Amino acid sequence: MSFPITTEQEMIRLMAHDFSRKELEPFAAQWDKSEHFPLEAVRKMGELGLLGMLVPFEYGGTAAGAVSYSLALQEIAYACASTAVTMSVTTLSQDPILKFGSEVQKQKYLAPLARGEYLGAFAITEPGAGSDPGGMTMRAEAKGGYYLVNGTKVFITNGGYADVVILVARTTPEKANRGLSAFIVEKGLPGFSIGHKEDKMGLRASNTVELVFEDCRIPAENILGREGLGFKIAMLALDSGRIGIASQSIGIARACLDEALAYAKTRRQFGRAIGAFQAVQWMIADTATQIEAARLLTLSAASLKDQGLPYTKEASMAKLFASEMCNQAAYKALQIHGGYGYMKEFKIERLYRDARVTAIYEGTSEIQRLVIAREVSGG
Numbered sequence: 001m002s003f004p005i006t007t008e009q010e011m012i013r014l015m016a017h018d019f020s021r022k023e024l025e026p027f028a029a030q031w032d033k034s035e036h037f038p039l040e041a042v043r044k045m046g047e048l049g050l051l052g053m054l055v056p057f058e059y060g061g062t063a064a065g066a067v068s069y070s071l072a073l074q075e076i077a078y079a080c081a082s083t084a085v086t087m088s089v090t091t092l093s094q095d096p097i098l099k100f101g102s103e104v105q106k107q108k109y110l111a112p113l114a115r116g117e118y119l120g121a122f123a124i125t126e127p128g129a130g131s132d133p134g135g136m137t138m139r140a141e142a143k144g145g146y147y148l149v150n151g152t153k154v155f156i157t158n159g160g161y162a163d164v165v166i167l168v169a170r171t172t173p174e175k176a177n178r179g180l181s182a183f184i185v186e187k188g189l190p191g192f193s194i195g196h197k198e199d200k201m202g203l204r205a206s207n208t209v210e211l212v213f214e215d216c217r218i219p220a221e222n223i224l225g226r227e228g229l230g231f232k233i234a235m236l237a238l239d240s241g242r243i244g245i246a247s248q249s250i251g252i253a254r255a256c257l258d259e260a261l262a263y264a265k266t267r268r269q270f271g272r273a274i275g276a277f278q279a280v281q282w283m284i285a286d287t288a289t290q291i292e293a294a295r296l297l298t299l300s301a302a303s304l305k306d307q308g309l310p311y312t313k314e315a316s317m318a319k320l321f322a323s324e325m326c327n328q329a330a331y332k333a334l335q336i337h338g339g340y341g342y343m344k345e346f347k348i349e350r351l352y353r354d355a356r357v358t359a360i361y362e363g364t365s366e367i368q369r370l371v372i373a374r375e376v377s378g379g
Contacts, residue, residue, distance in 0.1 A: 003295070003296055003299045003300070003303075005067075005071070008064075008068070009064075009065075009067055009068045009071055010071075012053075012064055012068045012071060012072055013068075013071040013072060013074075013075060015048065015072075016050060016071070016072035016073075016075040016076055017075040019044070019045070019048060019050075019075075019076075020075050020076050020078065020079035020080070020083075021079060023041050023044060024038070024041060024076065024079040024080040024083055025078075025079035025080065027041075027080075028079060028080040028082070028083075028205070028350075029347065029350060031080070031082065031204075031205035032082065032204045032205050032350050033204075033344075035204045035205065036205055037086075037160075037161060037205060037206070037207045038080075038082075038083055038205060039161065041083060042083065042086055042087075042116060042119065043116050043117075044116075045076075045083075045087060045116060046114070046115045046116010046117065047115070047116060049061075049062040049064070049114075050072055050076070050087060051087060051090050051091065051113065051114060051115070051116045052094075052110075052113070052114025052115065052116075053065070053068055053069040053072065053091065054066060054069055054091055054094060054095070054098070054240070055094055055098065055110050055111075055113070055114040056098075059098075059106055059107070059110035059111055059114065060110055060111025060112075060114040060115055061110065061111075061114040062114070065302075065306045066240075066243060066301075066302035066303070066305040066306050067299055067302045067303055067306055069091065069243075069244075069247075069302070070243060070244075070246075070247040070298055070299060070302045071247075071299075073087060073088060073244060073247040073248060073251065074247050074248075074250045074251040074254070074295075075251065076251065077247065077248040077249075077250070077251025077252055077255075078251040078252070078254050078255045079251075079255075080205065081202075081203055081248060081251070081252050081351075081354040081355075082203045082204065082205035082206040082354070083205065083206070084247075084248045084251060085157055085203055085206045085245075085248060086119070086157070086158055086206055086207075087244075088241065088244035088245065088247075088248060089120065089121060089122060089157045089158050089241075089244075090113060090116075090119050090120040090158065091120075091240075091244060092120070092122050092237055092238075092240060092241040092244065093113065093120025093121060093122050093162075093164060093165070093166050094110060094113050094114070094120060095236070095237045095240045095241075096166050096182060096224055096233045096234075096236075096237050097109055097110055097113075097166075097184065097224070098110065099233070099236060100182070100224045100225040100229065100233055101184075101224055102221075104221070105184060105222075105224070109164055109184065112163070113164060117163075118162075118163035118164050119158050119161050119162050119163055119164075120158065120162055120163070120164045120165070120166070121156050121157060121158040121159045121162035121164070121165045121166070121211075122156075122157075122165070122166045122237065122241070123153040123156050123159070123165050123166065123167045123168065123185075123211055124136075124153070124168050124234055125153060125154055125155050125156070126138060126151065126152060126153055126154060127152060127154055131363070131364060131366075131367050133168070133177070133180070133231060133234060134176050134177045134180075134231070136168065136169065136170050136180060137151060137170065138150070138151025138152070138153065138169040138170060138213065139151060139169060139170055139171075139173075140169035140170065140171050140181060140183065140218065141171075142171065142220070142227075143217075144220070145219065145220050146217040146218060146219050146220055147169075147171070147183065147217070147218045147220065147223070148215060148216070148217060149167070149169055149183075149191070149213040149215075149216040149217075149218055150213055150214060150215060150216070151169065151213055152195065152210060152211065152212050152213070153167070153210065153211040153213075154210050154211075155198065155208055155210075155361070156208065156209055156210070156211050157206060157207065157208055157361075158206070158207055159194060159207060159208065159209040159210070159211050160194050160197065160207045160209045161207050162187065163186065163187045164184060164185070164186060164187070165184075165185040165186075165187075165211065166182060166183075166184065166185075166224070166233075166237070167182065167183045167184075167185045167211075167218075168180055168181070168182050168183075168230040168231075168233070168234050169181060169183065169230070171227050171228070171230075172227070172228065175228070177231040178228050178231065179228065180228070180230030180231045180234070181223060181224075181226075181227045181228060181229065181230040182223070182224040182225070182229060182230040182233040182234065183218050183222050183223055183224065184222045184224065185216075185218060185222070186222075189216060189217070189218070190216065190217065191213060191214050191215045191216030191217060192211070192212075192213055192216045193211075193212045193214070194209050194210070194211065194212070195209060195210030195211065195212040196209065196210040197209050197210075198210075200357075201353050201356060201357070202350070202352075202353030202354040202355070202356055202357055203353075203354055203357060204353075238362055238363060239311060239312050239315045239316075240305065240315070241362045242301075242315040242316060242318065242319035242362055242363065242368075243298060243301050243302050243305065243311075243315050243318065243319075244362075245319050245322075245323065245358055245361065245362050246294065246297070246298040246301070246315075246318040246319045246321075246322035246323065247298055247322075248358060249294065249319075249322035249323045249325065249326035249355075249358045250291060250294050250295055250298060250322055250326070252326050252329075252330070252351055252354055252355050252358070253287065253290075253291050253294070253322075253325060253326045253329035253330070253355075254291060255347075255351055256287070256326075256329040256330050256332075256333035256348065256351050256352075256355070257284070257287050257288060257291060257329060257333065259333055259337075259346075259347055259348045259351065260283070260284060260287070260332065260333035260336045260337070260348070261275070261284065263336060263337050263340075263348075264280050264284065264336055267337075267338075274336070280336055283332040283335065283336060284332075284336075286328075286332070287328070287329045287332055287333070290325040290328065290329065291325065291329065293321065293325070294318070294321050294322035294325045294326075297314070297317055297318040297321055297322065298318040298322055300314055300318070301314035301315045301317070301318045312371065312375055313371070313372055313375035313376065316363070316368045316371040316372050316375070317368075317372055319362065319363065319368055320365055320368035320369065320372065322358070323358035323359040323365065324359055324365060326355045326358050326359075327355050327356060327358070327359055329355070330348070330351055330352040330354075330355035330356075331352070333348050333351070333352075334348050334349070334352050
């Protein structure tokens, strides 16, 4: 089975390919080592339209669509998975504004986000609320013309550099999920500060921090939609975000496969290249097959999104399969490298670390299985 790619979509993929190989791949290892956030490269991505692919023309985007976005993100992730998640989360932050924002909010925020002048973040997770967003304790108390917000969000990608944060907080304590609301928070707002910067296993060139709110006054006009829509807004945004993480997973896995192939052709044992041994060939064959399966699942979900059709189940299937495939691809590629793969001088060591989180963030594999089961059973 093949997925038809249009001429325009292929041109976008090639543009992302060329950019990532010239502007990202040569520096990715050093960025990882020094934990350098490549802001200049991210700004260039905005100039190329890579950060506004799901934003309509009238709001400063390129309206390229979800399939083009997935293809481009795969190429970015192949070269630098850290930069790919920066791209993915900035795109994720646009979705709630597009779907639930007022015209004033759309005009104010979408164009600078799409052009890369602003970076975005999406703040749901709290120290005691990860997979269970209903367990959020951050409060947003209505005070007439503003909401008084107190609490902490953790593991927030782009948080230290974001100009716009989509924040979900509790406005009605007694209503569980229905008591959550979503807000647009601008950088520099009094009472809003950056807390602890995480020292991560992988994706070390992306920025992940704690966000602290202490009597932060968010203007009432910054609410998205109305009170009580926060859970719905978050879940719909995550559907779109899961296409992004699936695409990132495919890019990382492709890089793992290419590293494994190159090493298997040059490493010799027992008088011949290790790629001639069946054990190695089978690992390569399995990885190549699983990458193609993940690609088809992901593009199928993206195509449904482009058509305006429901895609919750398909996005979760793509994210689940692609992220677990990515971890297997990294495992097998490192195994093919043997002891050398464990050394930091080899690219596969970084890819192995970068792969791990794909099965955790934006919904763990276990959460994806719950979503899929719910969708399949109709309940």
